[in-house]
Amino acid sequence: MKIAFVGKGGSGKTTLSSLFIRHLAASRVPVVAIDADINQHLGPALGLAEDDAAALPALGAHLPMIKEYLRGSNPRIGSAETMIKTTPPGRGSRLLRLTEDNPVYAACARTIRLDVPEPAAGSVAGSAVETAAGPVDGGDRVQLMATGPFNESDLGVACYHSKVGAVELCLNHLVDGREEYLVVDMTAGSDSFASGMFTRFDMTFLVAEPTRKGVAVYRQYKEYARDFGVELAVIGNKVQGEDDVAFLRAEVGDDLLVTVGHSDWVRAMEKGRPPRFAALEEGNRRALRTLHERADAAYERRDWARYTRQMVHFHLKNAESWGNEKTGADLAAQVDPDFVLGERQVAESAVATA
Numbered sequence: 001m002k003i004a005f006v007g008k009g010g011s012g013k014t015t016l017s018s019l020f021i022r023h024l025a026a027s028r029v030p031v032v033a034i035d036a037d038i039n040q041h042l043g044p045a046l047g048l049a050e051d052d053a054a055a056l057p058a059l060g061a062h063l064p065m066i067k068e069y070l071r072g073s074n075p076r077i078g079s080a081e082t083m084i085k086t087t088p089p090g091r092g093s094r095l096l097r098l099t100e101d102n103p104v105y106a107a108c109a110r111t112i113r114l115d116v117p118e119p120a121a122g123s124v125a126g127s128a129v130e131t132a133a134g135p136v137d138g139g140d141r142v143q144l145m146a147t148g149p150f151n152e153s154d155l156g157v158a159c160y161h162s163k164v165g166a167v168e169l170c171l172n173h174l175v176d177g178r179e180e181y182l183v184v185d186m187t188a189g190s191d192s193f194a195s196g197m198f199t200r201f202d203m204t205f206l207v208a209e210p211t212r213k214g215v216a217v218y219r220q221y222k223e224y225a226r227d228f229g230v231e232l233a234v235i236g237n238k239v240q241g242e243d244d245v246a247f248l249r250a251e252v253g254d255d256l257l258v259t260v261g262h263s264d265w266v267r268a269m270e271k272g273r274p275p276r277f278a279a280l281e282e283g284n285r286r287a288l289r290t291l292h293e294r295a296d297a298a299y300e301r302r303d304w305a306r307y308t309r310q311m312v313h314f315h316l317k318n319a320e321s322w323g324n325e326k327t328g329a330d331l332a333a334q335v336d337p338d339f340v341l342g343e344r345q346v347a348e349s350a351v352a353t354a
């Protein structure tokens with residue numbers, strides 16, 4: 001299943017997504033983590049040294065290869081050049097699974113070992129990055145992918161879109177099941193609304209501090225999400241007392257799922273001395289279990305037909321507003337009317353008109 005962490009800059013998206021990723025891995029389920037935030041900090045939050053994090057391959061840099069692979073033999077997509085971030089899969093397309101070997105993971109994913117033991121005195125610390133990417137089945141390992149750093153000139157122009165676009169393409173070609181998790185650390189920024197990225201998740205956790213700005217981002221997200229059946233729950237972060245809880249409750253109502261206070265465990269990690277995950281405060285461990293249960297409950301409402309319809313909706317919108325002009329092709333023709341993404345991959349033609 002697919003889970004996003006969104007929220008205002010600095011609210012704690014990276015911190016909470018990294019804790020949730022650690023919780024899932026400790027629960028021995030497969031996890032693929034994607035850093036799609038403007039500030040690329042997920043690697044260090046999962047224990048990578050800055051150098052190792054900076055050396056992660058960038059999804060954005062592999063976009064042509066990703067397109068070529070996903071296109072497969074789909075006759076409706078003439079070339080990778082005409083594939084935009086919203087181009088939906090159809091018959092002939094290659095689909096991704098969370099636990100498999102494929103060229104996209106080989107090029108872009110790295111296996112990260114969590115809870116790397118402290119080196120013995122006098123010896124050199126082991127790296128948290130393992131050499132080969134490959135399927136992981138939980139335990140203390142996860143797969144990590146990153147869009148790559150955004151620089152100032154990216155924001156608002158094509159390059160920024162193509163970096164996040166690589167993630168959107170992967171999401172739209174992913175056939176994921178229960179008990180396997182994709183966790184994306186991303187912004188609540190306007191790019192995800194323009195492209196439909198915000199509709200691609202079984203569960204969206206919006207991290208909000210108990211401040212007016214924190215809840216303003218929630219309101220905007222809620223507004224966009226309303227018409228698309230997006231499952232949204234708020235995690236109150238940096239909550240200091242009853243007054244903070246009452247504020248969030250008053251502002252977001254029943255959407256408030258849990259609140260998290262200041263964590264000494266997180267602070268120690270920030271100092272470069274991550275304690276074992278098992279040492280995380282009990283209250284925060286409980287909060288992570290609540291997130292896990294809420295996400296699993298959302299999966300029950302997964303609807304592949306609606307998921308496919310929404311990707312087509314956003315593709316047609318993007319085709320009309322800029323894609324057709326940019327590629328010089330009629331991108332509406334890329335839509336395979338008989339295709340429904342899902343376990344069975346090719347489905348009833350009836351859905352085309354539904």
Ligand SMILES: Nc1ncnc2c1ncn2[C@@H]1O[C@H](COP(=O)(O)OP(=O)(O)OP(=O)(O)O)[C@@H](O)[C@H]1O
Pocket residue numbers: 007008009010011012013014015016037039041237238260261262263264266267270
């Ligand atoms: N519950 C917490 N306890 C202690 N420190 C926290 C907690 N949540 C967040 N922080 C700290 O607050 C800072 C911002 O958190 P984080 O980087 O996770 O936010 P973000 O939303 O990902 O920010 P950005 O928009 O910059 O990516 C970090 O220094 C982090 O360690």
Ligand SMILES: [Mg+2]
Pocket residue numbers: 013014015037039041185
């Ligand atoms: Mg962040």
